[in-house]
Amino acid sequence: MTATALQAKVHPAVEGGLLLEVADLSVQTASVTSITFTDPAGTALPGYVPGSHLVVQYGDGANAYSLTGSGRHPSEYTISVLRVDDGAGGSLAMHRLAVGDLVRVSHPRSAFAPVATARHHLLIAAGIGITPMLSHARAAAERDSEATLVYVYRPGQGAHVQEARELLGPALAECTDRGSFQEELTRRLTDQKLGTHLYVCGPAAFMDTVLARARELGWPQGRLHSEPFGAVELDQGEPFTVNLARSGVTLEVPAGVSLLEALENAGKGVPNMCRKGVCGECSLPVLRGAPLHRDLYLSEQEKSANTTMMCCVSRSLDQELELDL
Amino acid sequence: MSSGVIDGTAVLPERISRFPFPFPSDSYRYSTNVEPALKTVVTEAGAWGGRLLDIDEHYCHELTERDAVLTRDPTRLQVLPHMRPAVWDAISTLLPIMAAEHPDAMSFDRDGNACRWQNTLQDLDLEFTLGDDGSLPVEPLRFLGSQIQDDIALLDQREGALWLDAGLVTFAADWSFGFDVGMKFLEVHGPVPRVHQEQIITRAQQFLLRLQPGEKYRRANWTMTVDRRLDTSTETYPQWARDRATVAGDPALPDRLHLRVEVQHLIRLPHSGAVLFLVRTHLLSLSDIARVPAWRERLGRVLAELPEDMAEYKGISRYRSAASAWLLGT
Amino acid sequence: MCPIALAPAAGTGPEAGFRGVIRVSFGTAAVPAAEGSAGMAGHDVRFDAADREALASLIAVLEQARVGVRLILAGPPADVAAAAAAAAACGLLEEEVTLLANESGRRLVFCAHCRTANTTVQGVGSEVDCEGCATTLAFSGHFSRRIGGYLGFAAHAEEAA
Numbered sequence: 001m002t003a004t005a006l007q008a009k010v011h012p013a014v015e016g017g018l019l020l021e022v023a024d025l026s027v028q029t030a031s032v033t034s035i036t037f038t039d040p041a042g043t044a045l046p047g048y049v050p051g052s053h054l055v056v057q058y059g060d061g062a063n064a065y066s067l068t069g070s071g072r073h074p075s076e077y078t079i080s081v082l083r084v085d086d087g088a089g090g091s092l093a094m095h096r097l098a099v100g101d102l103v104r105v106s107h108p109r110s111a112f113a114p115v116a117t118a119r120h121h122l123l124i125a126a127g128i129g130i131t132p133m134l135s136h137a138r139a140a141a142e143r144d145s146e147a148t149l150v151y152v153y154r155p156g157q158g159a160h161v162q163e164a165r166e167l168l169g170p171a172l173a174e175c176t177d178r179g180s181f182q183e184e185l186t187r188r189l190t191d192q193k194l195g196t197h198l199y200v201c202g203p204a205a206f207m208d209t210v211l212a213r214a215r216e217l218g219w220p221q222g223r224l225h226s227e228p229f230g231a232v233e234l235d236q237g238e239p240f241t242v243n244l245a246r247s248g249v250t251l252e253v254p255a256g257v258s259l260l261e262a263l264e265n266a267g268k269g270v271p272n273m274c275r276k277g278v279c280g281e282c283s284l285p286v287l288r289g290a291p292l293h294r295d296l297y298l299s300e301q302e303k304s305a306n307t308t309m310m311c312c313v314s315r316s317l318d319q320e321l322e323l324d325l
Numbered sequence: 326m327s328s329g330v331i332d333g334t335a336v337l338p339e340r341i342s343r344f345p346f347p348f349p350s351d352s353y354r355y356s357t358n359v360e361p362a363l364k365t366v367v368t369e370a371g372a373w374g375g376r377l378l379d380i381d382e383h384y385c386h387e388l389t390e391r392d393a394v395l396t397r398d399p400t401r402l403q404v405l406p407h408m409r410p411a412v413w414d415a416i417s418t419l420l421p422i423m424a425a426e427h428p429d430a431m432s433f434d435r436d437g438n439a440c441r442w443q444n445t446l447q448d449l450d451l452e453f454t455l456g457d458d459g460s461l462p463v464e465p466l467r468f469l470g471s472q473i474q475d476d477i478a479l480l481d482q483r484e485g486a487l488w489l490d491a492g493l494v495t496f497a498a499d500w501s502f503g504f505d506v507g508m509k510f511l512e513v514h515g516p517v518p519r520v521h522q523e524q525i526i527t528r529a530q531q532f533l534l535r536l537q538p539g540e541k542y543r544r545a546n547w548t549m550t551v552d553r554r555l556d557t558s559t560e561t562y563p564q565w566a567r568d569r570a571t572v573a574g575d576p577a578l579p580d581r582l583h584l585r586v587e588v589q590h591l592i593r594l595p596h597s598g599a600v601l602f603l604v605r606t607h608l609l610s611l612s613d614i615a616r617v618p619a620w621r622e623r624l625g626r627v628l629a630e631l632p633e634d635m636a637e638y639k640g641i642s643r644y645r646s647a648a649s650a651w652l653l654g655t
Numbered sequence: 656m657c658p659i660a661l662a663p664a665a666g667t668g669p670e671a672g673f674r675g676v677i678r679v680s681f682g683t684a685a686v687p688a689a690e691g692s693a694g695m696a697g698h699d700v701r702f703d704a705a706d707r708e709a710l711a712s713l714i715a716v717l718e719q720a721r722v723g724v725r726l727i728l729a730g731p732p733a734d735v736a737a738a739a740a741a742a743a744a745c746g747l748l749e750e751e752v753t754l755l756a757n758e759s760g761r762r763l764v765f766c767a768h769c770r771t772a773n774t775t776v777q778g779v780g781s782e783v784d785c786e787g788c789a790t791t792l793a794f795s796g797h798f799s800r801r802i803g804g805y806l807g808f809a810a811h812a813e814e815a816a
Contacts, residue, residue: 046538046539046595047414047538047595047596048538048595048596049538049595049596049597049598071595071596072596073417073437073438073455073596107537107538107539108538109537109538110537110538110598113482113598115483116407116408116410116411116481116483116490116597116599117407117481117483117746118746119746143410189722189723190672190674190721190723191672191721192721192722193718193721193722193746194717194718194720194721194722194724194745194746194747195745195746195747196722196746217674217723218674218695218722218723218724218725219722219723220748220750220751221750222484222748222749222750223722223748273358273359273360274357274358274359274360274361274532274542275360275361276359276532276535278357278359278528278529278531278532279356279357279358279359279360280356280357296528296531296532297357297528400770484748484749501767501806504765504767504797504799504802504806505799506801507799507800507801507802508799508800508801512798515796515797559767559806559808560767560768561768562767562768562808562809562812563768563790563809563812566809566812566813567812567813569813570813570814643813
């Protein structure tokens with residue numbers, strides 16, 4: 001088996017993350033393979049919130065995959081990848097990994113957390129959407145809280161179905177056709193005790209259907225939680241140029257680097273504090289160009305005036321910005 | 326350890342050189358003043374901020390005082406049932422940090438869920454199991470609060486908001502944790518003037534909602550306290566309120582009146598996803614502050630310039646002019 | 656965990672699995688008939704006050720209900736707040752509960768110093784003498800849904816004796 005070479009250039013989405021080793025590969029179905037990563041030095045990995053995902057770099061790109069463990073003091077991270085033949089190539093790259101390969105990953109990111117006050121977790125998964133549900137089911141077992149899973153899959157393509165049966169026993173309902181799923185769903189949605197929360201993961205159209213049905217049956221928005229698998233905040237921004245009018249210097253601001261960082265790297269650092277767009281310290285006067293405001297500090301009016309920007313998070317709509325620096 | 330700059334005739338004691346003087350300018354207004362944690366701040370007197378969990382000369386005294394407050398009033402410690410995992414998350418996150426930051430006095434070892442914690446400052450050598458309340462000598466949050474000087478608050482994130490659902494707060498600055506437990510972040514800060522109009526709390530909440538596991542930030546709060554009284558909670562207000570009225574006319578004002586600074590650390594816990602707030606209280610008398618000329622000037626001006634509604638809310642309006650006058654020598 | 660419930664007296668609760676609107680009124684209040692219905696089945700309950708029995712009854716009704724249910728509470732602030740706290744403890748979200756408090760009715764002021772729950776019809780910003788420790792309490796808008804009342808604190812502690 002050819003080993004996959006570690007990429008020389010670190011993708012911004014996994015910057016500051018972890019360098020892990022493929023410790024195990026496990027075929028789940030004809031198109032789904034599980035990949036287990038460990039720390040090459042054998043150290044325990046950072047714990048994570050159930051339902052978290054990991055961003056994994058492949059070549060020049062990066063994809064997000066749900067972690068299937070509970071997140072409590074993990075010694076390994078396991079994901080399951082559905083091979084998509086006509087996608088951007090990420091899943092194909094994952095399927096080419098071999099034991100021993102080194103991979104760059106982000107720290108786990110939480111975007112699909114269980115509600116701590118829920119009296120019951122109703123988990124609804126279709127296809128590869130099963131992966132974060134395994135995490136939720138494991139965590140519920142560890143915390144002695146109630147979880148039920150409705151798992152929809154095409155016959156013969158139920159990844160992790162045996163694992164789900166072992167984890168949940170009678171709390172697992174399996175559906176292999178749309179009709180029986182609709183019935184099961186309606187039955188479940190009309191018979192949940194107060195305090196139940198619903199979590200759904202799967203293809204976008206599937207989730208839309210489930211959520212719409214839940215709303216029809218009176219479920220308030222606060223009880224409905226979804227995570228479209230594969231989605232990731234990879235918005236590192238477009239590169240742009242900045243012209244510092246008073247010093248006559250022009251700087252490039254690449255994707256994944258903030259304007260503040262670019263200024264600091266060029267020895268032109270400015271006052272700053274939070275570096276997250278909330279405190280207002282790093283404001284800069286804008287002479288020309290339209291900033292892309294991403295801060296939480298400026299008012300709508302101040303943003304549309306385009307005479308100030310928060311350089312720690314904001315970028316540019318135009319190819320070039322001119323600042324009074 | 327070095328104590329800081331020479332003050333004319335002598336080196337400043339650590340209580341001054343390590344004090345987190347909170348004013349970057351001669352006037353003070355509320356802001357969302359969060360910054361990444363662990364950055365050392367150099368001041369006119371010395372430096373502070375390089376550690377997450379600070380231990381100073383008051384360590385044993387403050388922990389004894391915390392224990393006494395809790396014994397008198399158990400409502401200062403509350404853990405709503407769904408927060409028990411977050412308490413254990415805080416323990417397994419903070420004890421290793423304490424050990425790493427104070428290796429001469431503390432050590433922490435972990436094998437799976439089996440832990441060993443040693444704290445020579447308390448003659449403590451303890452083995453316990455994560456998640457097993459019975460394996461600790463007292464309930465978990467009380468145990469954690471017996472090892473660090475900080476007050477502890479844990480916020481649960483749900484329904485797009487943060488809920489103050491657990492905590493151990495024995496050194497509250499004029500609020501009641503026992504009353505506030507169960508409230509949302511925005512509601513806890515409800516009584517603070519100006520902040521809502523200027524959206525400061527909303528921004529702070531949005532910042533916290535986006536905090537990722539492992540991230541650590543901090544900010545500072547300030548007020549004033551008469552004498553080195555740590556428990557200035559609403560519960561005990563009748564006991565300490567009178568001093569606010571009388572201290573302005575007391576010749577011992579410079580020794581009795583203290584600047585009270587809270588260094589708050591904000592951490593997203595890895596497994597529970599709860600937001601951990603650590604509140605570390607520092608008290609320094611006006612006499613001590615006056616030994617640093619830059620601080621003397623600055624605090625004097627801040628107190629003189631502070632708008633009346635802010636002074637009222639901070640509870641300092643009865644004496645801030647007297648304090649300012651003394652500091653500025655007017 | 657839902658607080659301990661007593662079985663409701665026969666005829667006071669909706670059927671098991673109820674997912675409509677439960678309208679609860681305390682004292683002489685009445686929930687406007689059209690409130691919250693919008694095609695959902697409705698069920699009305701009336702109590703004199705939100706005392707221990709009434710709350711236990713309410714909880715028993717909620718235990719029989721299912722997600723989809725909505726709750727409307729009408730009456731004096733103290734009773735509405737107590738019922739809302741019980742509903743939250745049963746797992747209801749704020750968006751599932753509508754509060755119609757009659758502002759001229761009694762509200763709770765919780766003494767920070769002795770923890771007595773005092774009742775007053777005065778509005779926010781007034782003073783009330785604590786029945787537990789005789790302290791004159793001031794209370795502003797600081798309100799706890801969990802406790803169902805306002806925070807009262809010594810109004811004149813800083814003044815000359």
